[in-house]
Amino acid sequence: MNYEDLSDLDLLERVTERDAAALSALYDRYGRRVFALGARILNDPISCEEVTQDVFLSIWRRSASYNPGKGRFTTWLFSIAHNRAIDELRRRRRYGGTYSDDIDAHLDISSDDSSPDEWAVAQSEYAMVRNALDTLPPPQRAVVALAYFHGLTQVEIARKLEQPLGTVKTRMRLALKKLRTALEPRVGLANHEIG
Amino acid sequence: MKSGDIRDSSFEDLAAFALNALDEDERAAVEALLAESAEARSELRELLEGAESLGALLPAVEMPPGMRGRVMAVAGRDGPINTVDGLGERRPSLQPDAWERIRGLFRPARLALASAVAALIAAAALAGFFGIQTSNLQQETERLVGEVDSLGSELITEKALMAEIEQSLASFQSEFASNEIESGQREAEISNLRQTNEALQNALRDQMWLTYVSANRSWQAADWLTGGVSAPKAHATIVVKQDTQEAALMVAGLTQLQPERVYQLWLTSGEEMTPVVSFQVNEAGAARVPFTFSGNIFSYDGAVVTVETGQNSLAPSSYHVLGTESR
Known part of the structure; x- marks a missing residue:
């Protein structure tokens, strides 16, 4: 049996x-x-490997708990990966770690091992994410970046940006809705291509 | 806050929930809302897809070499695996009830084979009894014979599979037994290391104590005792604090005695021997024995350690293990 031909489900x-x-x-x-997501959030190969192991161990253990009615498999997968990476980031921060405010640092695609073709694809995907983020008003982009890549809670974001908590909540919601709309065709294509 | 307000507040927190940007209390409230509200679940689904976009579209990066094997090995250690395709990490692990399931696989084949043979016999008997030699019956007989052949070969294949599984199980059991032996050896090693560690800690404590009394001017070494013929590796020191008439014997290199026997320290003055204190040594052959004395300890001219048959002997035995040769 050729497993490559099977769908995610x-x-x-x-x-x-x-x-x-x-x-x-x-x-x-x-x-x-998954490893790339961990790398963008944690910037540490050892922690990224641990996160990746945990994610696939979670799939191994909890595959029966996935409910297609609640969302795509990839949504579930990347949600597990993101939560695990953010948990690790917060744990590290409790012990005195720091983080960068530069969102480009998190979207940096440089990799010495990439072939020219992979690099070109990566550039294109990078541009797509950047473009989608660029379509967001800066205040919305800031709250998404602080939450998704830096692991700040909404209360911490409100404090950092000196904005009311309600404003932060609204910006998060609007930003995610716009991102979904902007990136949906690419995500859908990616999922179709791979299964 | 009213329950409706809490519900509205939790609904507003769905985006932060999708970004894992809530504290514990807020997250619990949102999870409660999701359990009861289809609208909230639908909203969360859209928001999660927005969040997924950020993660899923990040370009892939090169991973450390060998990581794939390590990830799969972690999953392999977590529980039984049904196939080893592409892994080769672990043999199938068969629990007792798995044998029942395997046997169950054979039951349909056995039943089908028995049914086919019975039908064949019945058809032949009917043909013989009634003398009916129709072509239809011949065809049916040939079909049944073919089916029996097919089922027979299927049974052979399954028997081969069964033999292979039995071989795997035997190998697994052998590996398990080997691991158990190794585990026992490790436990013995750990026990030895623990004893050694304890002895070293005792020795260290003694050394620290000696260092302390050596550095403290009010303490001084009164005597250095060396082992006799019966305990050539033994040695001891008596340190004293003259102003409070406290002293301690620190001894090492002795052997542990039988339960009814004890070591005893004597202070000597010419031929006279004054009993001081009885003691035992630990597994490492060492002891630190505090005692007090009256008068001036330096009025004695030596010390001896003997082996006695009971505590606080008044007359020393001739079994001397340590002693000062001269002051």
């Missing part, structure tokens, strides 16, 4: 039946992107 169903080859196929499909 088919693979997940097999993972529920403790089929390690299916987990391996999901790892091949999404491992690099």
Whole structure:
């Protein structure tokens, strides 16, 4: 059987039946992107590897808890990955770590190992994310970046930006809705391409 | 705050929930809302897709070498795996009830084979009894024979699979037994290391104590005792604090005695031997024995350690293990 041809849901169903080859196929499909998300948030290869391991271990253990009615598989996967990375970032911050305010630092795509083709694709995807972010008014972009990449809570963001908490909540909601609309075609295509 | 207000507030927190930007209390309130509100679940789904966009579209990066194997190994250690395709990390782990399931796989084949054979026999018997030699019956008989052949070969295949699984199980059990032996050896090593550590800690405490009394002017070494023929590696020191008439014997290199026997320290003055204190040594052969004395300890001209058959002997045995040769 060629697992590469199976859809995400088919693979997940097999993972529920403790089929390690299916987990391996999901790892091949999404491992690099999960690792990339961890890298952007944590900027530390060891922690990123731990996060990636935890994410796929969660899939191995909790695949039966995924409900397609609640959202796409990739939404579930990246939600687990993001939560795990942010938890690690906050844990680290409690022990005196710092973070950068530069959102470009989090979207930096430089990689010595990329081939020219991969680099071009990466540039294009980077541009797409940047463009989507650029369509957001700066105040909305700031709250999304502070929450998603820096792991600040909404209360911490309100304090940092010296804005009312209600304003921060509204900006978060509007920003996510706009991002979904702006990036939906690309995300949909990506998911279709890979399964 | 009224329950409706809490509900509205939690609804407003859905975006922060999607970004993992809530504290514990807020998150619990949102989870409660999601449990009861389809509208909230629908809203969250859209918001999560917005958040996913940021993560999913980040370009992939090169991962550390060997990471794939490590990730899969972690999953492999977490529980039984049904296949080892592409992994080779672990053999299938068979629990007792798994054997029942495996046997269950064979039951349909066995039943089908038995049914086919019975049908074949019945058809032949009917044909013989009634003398009916119709082509239809021949065809049906041939079909049934073919089915029996097919089921027979299927059974052979499954038996081969069964043998392979049994071999895997035997290998797994052997590996498990080997691991158990290794585990026992490790435990013994740990026990030895623990004893050694305890002895070293005792020795360190003694050394620290000696360092302390050496550095303190009010304490001074009164005697250095060396081992006799029966305990050539033994040595001891008596340190005293003359103003409070406190002293301690610090001894090492002795062996532990049988329960009814004790070591005893004597102070000597010419031929006269004054009993001081009885003691035992620890597993490392060491002891730190505090005692008090009256008068001036330097009025004695030596010290001896003997082995006695009971506590606080008044007459020393001839079994001397340590002593000062001269002052």
